[in-house]
Amino acid sequence: MAEIPKSDTEIFNNLFDNIPIGVYITTPGGEIIKANRALIMMMGYDSFEELAKLNLEDGEPLKHGYSRKNFRELLEKDGEVIGLENAWVKKNGERIFIRENARIIRDGQGNTFYQGTIEDVTERKNLEKSLIEKENRFRTSIENMLDCFAILEPIRNESGAITDFVFEYANQAACRFSNKTPDELVGGSLFENYPALKAAKLFYFYCRVLETSEPFIKDSFLLGNDSEGLNPQYFDIRIVKLASGIAVTWRNVTEKIKAESTLRISESRYRALASNFPNGAVVLFDHDFRYLLAEGQEIENAGFQRDKVEGRSIKETFSQRVCSILMPHYSAALMGESRMFELEGKNGTCYLVYTIPIKGEMNEVVAGMAMFQNVTHMKNIERELKEINSSKDKFFSIISHDLKNPFSSLLGFSEFLASDFEQLSAEEVKTFAHNIHKSAKSVFDLLENLLQWSRLQTGGMEYSPVRFNIRELADDIFNIYEISAVKKKISLNMDIEGIVEVYADKNMIETVLRNLVSNAIKFTRPGGEVTISACSTDSKAMVCVKDTGVGISAEKQKKLFSIGEKLTTPGTDRERGTGLGLIISKEFIEKNHGTLEVQSEPEEGSEFRFTLPGFRREIKLKF
Template identity: 35%
Template sequence: MNENDSKTSFAELRERVHRLELDNKVLRMTLEGIEGSHEKTVTSLSKNEDLLLMLNSSGEGMFAIDLDRNCTFVNDSAIFLLGYTNKIDLLGKNIHYLIHHSWPNGKPLLVSDSKICNTFSMGKGVHVVDEVFWRADGSCFPCEYFSFPMLSNGICVGAMVTFIDISDRKQAEQALIESEERFRRYVNSTSDIVYILDSQQRHTGIYGDWAERMGYSKEFFIGKTIGELIGKEAEPHEIANRAALKGQFVVYESHKKIHGKKIFIQTSLSPIFQAGEVVGLIAVGRDISNLVESRKIIKNSEAVLKKLNATKDKLFSIIAHDLYNPFNTILGFTHLLQQNIKCYDAAKSELYLDHIQGATKNAVLLLDNLLDWWKAQTGNLRFVPEHLSLSFIAGDVIQNLNASAILKTITLNYDETTAITIFADSTLLKTIIRNLITNAIKFTHPNGSVNISAILLDGYVEINVADNGIGMDSATLARLFVVGAHESTRGTAAEKGSGLGLILCKEFVEMHGGRIWAVSTQGKGSTFKFTIPY
């Protein structure tokens, strides 16, 4: 082998070694690449498993579809909610025709009307709460779903849908609607006044027909405060509203004229709470006019019962004491006369007879008053007014009482400036004048006088019975005509009385449409005045 052949062989060997080194380097890089790719694949697979686990753990149903509406993914919750047992029953199937083919009423839902399918063309998500999905067994359930487009490099390749079964929510909503409807029917059919105010006391709800009954539409009240509606009369309502808006339960009464009639209303206010804060109030008003009228009747009945009770007490008092006394006097003096008729001279017997006569007259007068009073209390007293000569009536009474006045040397005078004709019941008018004159004689000192006078005024006659006797203080004056309040005082000759005469006078004067009163100065005398229309 020559030198040239040796050089050629060495060069070829070196070239072969270089190629082997390159091949080794490529192989090493390839192996490294394969190892790296394997690690990435393992990592990617691990991440996909985690994502799949999360999707299957969700309580919401999820499925994905491609542009042909075929299912490319479905999670476990969707399989369960749709009534299937295996994802194979859904994967690769047309979801629209499988679970979304009809409306709730069974009418076919066209692909063009499907909001899930429209996600492709709209390129944006949709939220739906009024459709149904159909189960494997042919039943359906109301659902709420979101459908979002799946984009790859800006191009829509399908849609991702998440959904939940809202059957319980729909049932609750329906129950609430029915409850609200029942409440609305109740408040709209009730005669009560029902309304809602916000925190500014503005009307936000009007229920029932009360607005129409007042001549207004419900819309007239909405947005207005009570102050804007009725002005100055709103103050008691505003005070009650403010208390309710502080969290208090308030009940108050008010009244209002509706179509010229006064209506009494009781209103209950209940605060409306939201998150612990008062945001308004609900008011229920009720017409209590009949109740108010019943209260008046009860109150009047109580007054009548009190009066009747006082009448009873007065009657028993008169029977037990005042009526007993004159008869006791009569019995006493008749017994003395009977035992001593032969011993007494004519003067003493005459004195005893005068006492008997006086006691008898007092008893008769008291019995007359009792009988008239009983008739007045029981409604059996006849009242027959007629035109009468006042001087004739007064003269007749004075003549009958003159003997009693003479016994005390008291002068009875009647003064009538002009002839007066009066429209009155003869019996009752005589009873009034007789009792007032008898009362004046009782409290006038011997040698005194009782003056009866009458003056004609505008529309009525004023009759006065005046004496110059002992008079009365203001406390006695205040009690004169009250049943049970006035205790009779002994006269100037120790005469007894029942106090019934003045009470009878008051009732008889008021039956005529007049009034009675007295003026007096203690130690100087009294004047009793009464009026009778003519």
């Protein structure tokens, strides 16, 4: 058990040190005589001795928000200071708010001292500041809202019955509605400003909310008729009870109701239009983005649920993604602007959407209309036309690319024959004539293949896979390019053991091999090699064209098969090309249910590998 103090001094000192608020004693000159632990800690000092080094007279140590002179004058005049609030600065520079009480005391010798208490009210001050800021934000929001808002207090007679209401507050919208300034409206009674309301039923609802505490919420509330002396008007009204009065918000929706009535009158006409709209759907929507009408053959494919659209908002009808697309165009229509845009519907359908404003008798926008027209078929035709045009462009490019080498051979043989005819023997002339014939036939065959490819692109050609031996086709290709290889001193090697049979369109595969061998020769230096190899399994065959040429960088490999990244790199003998041969080859291989890929390193040659189906039962497919 703690020891009980034995003297009044001990009791005082114990209370002084342990009281939870700051306590001090100073001289009138500002010297700190005594301070308890709560004050020392509050000001951020470590000991009384450190705090006692300060002098309050110069006003700097504690940085009062008031002068020390004024503080002394208050004490000398009244003998005490109660609840003085100011800001002090702690040792570390932190600003705190304090509440101070002080009085004058004297000792037995008549010396004067100031005794005071300090309470840290920083938290309360910050809370008050936050509440004020929130109140200001709330007041600003209320003041600038589009709806009318007012706070009313009841006026009661001697028996306690409500006879009227007085305006305690009215925002700008309420003042504009009343055609009065805030000073004219606030403080005035309800009936002074709106005498006709005495006979209106709305006054009854004001009183009922106040008496029952049940809110009154009503849309399209009809206020006034001839018997009440008011022009009929419609309002959306909200009434809630406050501590002693009521808060009322209202919005005049008379024009909206009239517009909806106009739309209802014209509804049959719009329904007839919508139901006969070709290959599409038509909807009407109001200013709240709520659907008033939905009709048409494509109503469900466009994303609407038949019989569940009318009366629902756009957010209740569509996903957030579709809403984000439609809302800007709907808003534009309600602002008087017509628009046209595309929208993806169900099952890959595409719609061309027209949004237009619907105007009333006074040229005001009363609603919006959206017409959804299914253009999927048109889009497919457009895409097919683009593909056909692309195929046509590739076709003409292929001609210049694939005819170059055969024509070079043809021109070379004929030029040599023409210039050296007299020096040639009959046997040599026959050989040259035979080679010219072979080159001419090769050109003819190539043109035939290109025409077949063109028909394949346009859907007018049969894809006709047949059983054939890759070795035989490779021999034919080497025969075509033998002269070009001899000219560059390049060896043509065949590495195909046994019979490797495939089931593919032979004309297409011939074009592929021709392109790959031609490229291999073009990019191989004199003394190099070009090798065709092949192997097969039960289900597929792999064919490789490998060279010892300049190779291809990784960056260029990414662009080899892209029509948008056409490469035209010169060969080792400055041979030129269009860069379309590999693109065409890849397309042909894929048409034959195979794959084409490349493996290459700069200066280490290249290897092009493609797969084809192995031999199986012949089936003719038409593309």
